[in-house]
Amino acid sequence: MRKLRIQRISALVLGLLLAATAVVLCLFFLGGETPEGQRLLPELSQSEPTQTDALLVWMYVLFGLALLVTLGGVTYKFVARCVLSPRSALRSLSGMALLAVVLGVSWCAGSDRPLDMPGYDGTENVAFWLKAADMFLYAIYVLLGIAAALALGFGIARRFR
Secondary structure (H helix, E strand, C coil): CHHHHHHHHHHHHHHHHHHHHHHHHHHHHHCCECCHHHCCCCCCCCCCECCHHHHHHHHHHHHHHHHHHHHHHHHHHHHHHHHHCHHHHHHHCHHHHHHHHHHHHHHHHCCCCCCCCCCCCCCCCCHHHHHHHHHHHHHHHHHHHHHHHHHHHHHHHHHCC
16 A cells, blocks of 8 residues: 555656656747847857756756755665665665766766857856766766666566576
């Protein structure tokens, strides 16, 4: 009974997040363009949607929620296992340790060379933010590759059982 309630709640939350994402995407794609006098782009021939900020804010909200849920789940699992068996609790942190290694290696692989961006006068074109952006991009590539390899590997292994 408890599992069914949790499944209903998670399905409801997923539905709400998907609906909100659909609304934000509709605003972004159908919300029109910024008037030419207010555009940030130096080339006025390029389009600039008016709701770009809404899309970026929604992505930050989703990223924060994912981070909060992930850290909360890891903490809960660690504490629950620590009560039963401290050794298995330390083993449960291996995934987070692997993520930290991937982030560290991808930080080192990132470039700190400033980008040439015409019309940009912001303060984020510095080594730290450039390396952070590269770190996240490289980590996404590595983690997607690992996920694809695991899905393929488990699919093949299931055929031989």
